[in-house]
Amino acid sequence: MSGLQFSFSGAQLVADPSGALYWPAEHTLMVADLHFEKGSSFAARGTALLPPYDTRATLEALARAVRRHRPRRVICLGDSFHDLGAAGRLANGDQTRLRRLVAAQDWLWISGNHDPQPPVGLGGDCQAQIRLGGLVLRHAAEFGPDAALPSGEVSGHYHPKARVRLRARGVSGRCFVTDGRRLILPSFGAFTGGLDVLDAGFAGVLAPQFRVYLLARGGVYAFRQHQLSVPPEALAG
């Protein structure tokens, strides 16, 4: 399992096949949209009794990414917890595991729309956004007049996904997507679905001729926008 190196806004970054982003110069690992306890959130609302293992699966994947890159700092780009009650629903084992993971290096929770107040008692610091080595890290891409927007924005929130056509077969998966000015990470959580980058929901977020780094079959593969195929769920209207 090896990542794909690329440069973004002057920074040399590595797209990890797990969906994490590693920044060697800053010894920093970034992940977006962990959505801990999404499964139990559905159960609590009476919507569906999904398997209660999503937090554990997400934690295991995160621990593996940390072991691979040995960062000095981990930054979670928001929506780390699926709802405000999520931390209270963590199974005992999962809570211990998470605490240990957080304590092993510097840890920053960036707040997201699902978790405007990341939970106390698990360790780590909390901020709405952070500037780091020329990049700005926040949960969701910001909009405004072009001139007012900083370049070098790294965010999550959209759960990007893409599909390419290879020999009459579609291959699809989560992806990083960048138009050179902003970079959006794939969602990291085990139960998080995605939104295709060609979906109307991405219009206005990304400038045309964007690139994706697609996670598929244990690797990361780069494609340009025109190489992607239209997914049926990309509803143009």
Add this chain to the structure above:
Amino acid sequence: MSLATATTTETAAAVLPQPFADWFAHRGWTPHPHQLTMLTAARAGESALLIAPTGGGKTLAGFLPSLIELAADGGDHEGLHTLYISPLKALAVDIHRNLEQPIAEMALPIRAESRTGDTPSHKRQRQRRQPPQLLMTTPESLSLLLSYADAARMFRDLRCVIIDELHAVEDNKRGDLLSLALARIARLAPACRRVGLSATVAEPARLLRWLSPHGDGTGVRCVHGRAGARPDISVLVSRADLPWSGHMGLHALPQVYELIRGAKTTLVFVNTRAQSELVFQELWRINDANLPIALHHGSLAREQRRKVEAAMARGDLAAVVATSSLDLGVDWAAVDLVVQIGAPKGATRLLQRIGRSNHQLDRPSRAVLVPANRFEVLECHAALDAIAAHTLDGKPERPGGLDVLAQHILGMACAEPFTDDALYDEVTRAAPYADLPRPEFQDVLDFVAHGGYALGGYERFRRLSLDDADQYRIAAPVFAQRYRMNAGTIVESPTLKVRLGRGRVLGEVEEYFVTAMAPGDTFIFAGRLLRFERIHEMSVETTVATGDAPKVPAYAGGRLPLSTHLSERVRARLADPASWAELPPAVREWLQIQQWRSVLPGRDDLLIETFPRGNKHYLVAYCFEGRNAHQTMGMLLTRRMERAGFGPLGFVATDYVLAIWSLRPARDLEKLFDEDMLGDDLEAWMAESSMLRRTFRTVAVIAGLIERRHPGQEKTSRQVTFNADLIYDVLRSHEPNHILLRATRADAAAGLTDIRRVADMLARIRGRITHRALDRVSPLAVPVLLEVGRESIFGAAVDDLLGEQADDLITEATEGSDVKELPF
């Protein structure tokens, strides 16, 4: 509807009360003996299974006892008396219409109604308050009725349940659901008798068991209707060259067209949707007489299908090209010829298709089989042998689906509280669940109640709560609403509408078909050549394309594998040169060269040929176990060959043969085909196959873990329609033995992969492998090699793509032979 004929010798008047005797006499009918036997059984309060061919007055035989009973009551029977269950909505409605005739003509004091998903809600509510005496419905609607709190009152006085087309539901998940509903009815109305109506089947004992109130075959009388005249079936001898490969049968269409011209109304059955599209197009291309020929398959828009069916009922059509979408359904009197293009794949289904022509028992049904290639000639003759010998295809036993049980349990909790003991006792009276172990039941019940996960924590989020009397009850009304939104066992794969521009809807295609297409690609659908433009709001927008060669061959739709029974007969024919006399000369010659060049597969052994070609090494195994089984075996064998260092490059499976090619020749074939193939390799393959994921999705929807996609909901409910793949991955790595994964594996093993057939074959051929190491391709191997390279494109391709490659192969295989001089 031909209700009865005037040919029986029994004196109806002695058995039939008034006004029924008069009514039969007035119509010039005498009841069939089996109709009277059914009446006797009903009078004794016995359940009965009636097995009779189409046209035997089966439906009336089922209803007659109820009509007579109700007439005798003089309209005094309170509430529901007889329930009629049909697998087809349209059939339930049609039977209702047909029944109104005798009721009106005899002025019987009987109220008959139908109830389907299309019945307006005010009427459905009224039907629960004041049920009619006769209710025609579907298995799904019945389950929903039983999930209401008033079910006990509604079904209390039920006397009879009639299950039509039993052979078509007994062996699938709808049948599982229906059997559970019947078990509930038996508790609500102990006096209720059951009536099963079935076409001719190989194993009546199975149906008896299914119908039995004890789940063991007892308590049901088996009644056989008179067999009709022997069908008149022939195999078309092609005037054109008989193809070596391909499944479309287009070469024979000029002859098929002549047959259509010579008949009043012809049903042209084909095996896949792709084939129906191509055959329809080609027939219209040569339709000089402008005959009204229509198309019918499961992907066409419903209104269009209804239109075709209505035109057929009026006798307005000369022919309909159809897939299995017309295997069941309303009888059409006008059909006097059935043409089956492509091999029939199974004797039972062929007989049922043939039975759709001519619904009069005393005149033979007429059918013509049109083989699409040389192997199919053998298969068509094998099917004729089977029908002449009255042997039909058996079906493997399968236990009832655990996902269906989960759905049923939730429905029962919606109706009224239950204890686990009582419900276990009830469900094990349904034949598919007769052998269900108690712990398995408990696991399903736990799943329904709180997810049943080994990791604690969900017990507080319950769908079913447990009260002080140890009774399970629904925890909140919202779960009952959810159950009713999601009930049923038919889980469609996601589909998209196909539109002309933004206008008319032509039908629907599965999502996977569309995702492989690029704008500008052309394909055939609904009888037209279309150009794919784009996807817009869950619709595929297309324009009419010009030219005649579609880029993407066609839309495949389900293909059935060859039945075990027919494959045995094909093998027997191959092994017996004396039986070749009936075969066309081209086929005879082909087999003779094979005999000279290699050897013919025997009845019980496994012939494996190996030969080099290009710079690859080929292995061709003549297994005759059907395409699905071969596909599974191809996956497993290539894994083994990989480990053995043979460097396998690919494989292709047909219904008859499996071919694998590799960098180095395969050696030690006995070991390669050893029975232990089904051990670790199978586990490993299953774990990563997409087939298991698809199966899990179906299981998860039926069991109520994730919700169905409802039309129009796609845009708003991305959050709720959960991605089954994500759940599957997490569950598999953290609780591999969860009840839903067990259900998934059982389903996959029972149905989709034909693993049992592989297992049986491997056991049979142990020590009986005949290996021929050849220096080049053999004649019998040519068809499968022609499939190489055509497979990846939706499993079906246009036959005339064969081209030069075919000529080369055929020359190579037959070179040096002079058939006429061979001693024979």
